[in-house]
């Protein structure tokens with residue numbers, strides 16, 4: 001998921017800003033025992049406020065479920081192009097299905113990745129519901145005879161990550177000295193989560209790139225609540241921007257998910273939880289192992305935890321206690337978060353999300369939402385010409 005006007009590449013280069021140089025590692029099992037839970041919550045609070053990213057070690061998603069998704073995911077990418085095109089995203093008004101290499105745009109540039117989007121299986125909205133409710137709807141599943149068990153593996157994975165997202169949300173609330181149920185009103189029942197299966201092929205070696213490496217996915221902040229990312233191969237490439245503007249590497253660590261905060265959670269907490277800019281940079285050396293053997297493509301599988309599409313300023317009641325808000329020293333962070341809140345929730349979050357989807361997946365926009373796409377592109381042009 002990408003932001004709409006992507007100018008968030010972090011222009012702050014003030015090295016005096018206190019800034020992280022690595023991503024904290026939290027052990028989920030510590031949250032389960034009353035003796036270790038306070039330490040876990042303190043580490044979590046620190047990660048939420050100062051980093052916006054963390055590794056969650058020993059997540060409660062079984063290794064068998066992770067392996068099944070990984071194997072089925074690899075099989076899906078190995079299908080011939082014509083099979084993948086049977087479930088191309090352009091067929092789906094719900095932005096679900098296959099996107100070819102280069103079809104998605106982030107920070108106004110094509111991303112060097114191929115991907116499949118699946119989500120919590122939900123019915124399409126009725127004709128009287130707001131247009132943005134079309135963000136939810138049924139999946140396009142691959143042919144069961146071509147990849148037996150694919151749907152089952154995907155749904156099992158989404159269901160275990162759904163349970164994790166609920167327990168982790170309660171832990172976030174507790175780490176902010178709120179009751180564990182404080183965020184309950186922010187979600188639909190059932191809540192849609194989106195799983196992206198992503199393949200980053202080796203970039204062409206003849207094309208020189210700037211110092212940033214070849215764009216796997218451009219610099220962006222995720223827009224939802226939390227993201228739970230499974231890095232399914234050993235490649236480096238994921239990079240997280242600290243407050244001094246430097247890029248910090250987030251390589252895969254065994255038995256962890258990378259968890260990061262999206263703009264909806266940032267806005268809801270008035271900037272206490274920070275949504276951090278990140279990107280995937282593809283460099284030739286990331287595609288070979290320590291012995292010089294090729295690693296093949298990089299694969300990663302993020303789940304984006306959604307929030308209710310109907311959330312708007314009027315129906316949000318979350319109030320973060322003052323002593324927690326005061327931990328955010330930078331007043332600009334708070335005022336930026338307030339501005340985002342006002343923009344994001346002025347009407348409902350669903351409307352902004354639909355515009356963001358249409359802008360990222362312009363072929364889908366052209367087919368299903370041409371008026372919204374035309375308006376969004378005009379808005380981008382106006383924005384760029386004012387820079």
Ligand SMILES: O=C(O)CCC(=O)C(=O)O
Pocket residue numbers: 001196198217222229231238278279280300301302
């Ligand atoms: O592939 C990754 O490691 C991260 C992908 C990402 O940031 C995204 O899809 O929002």
Ligand SMILES: [Fe+2]
Pocket residue numbers: 001220221222278
């Ligand atoms: Fe992301």
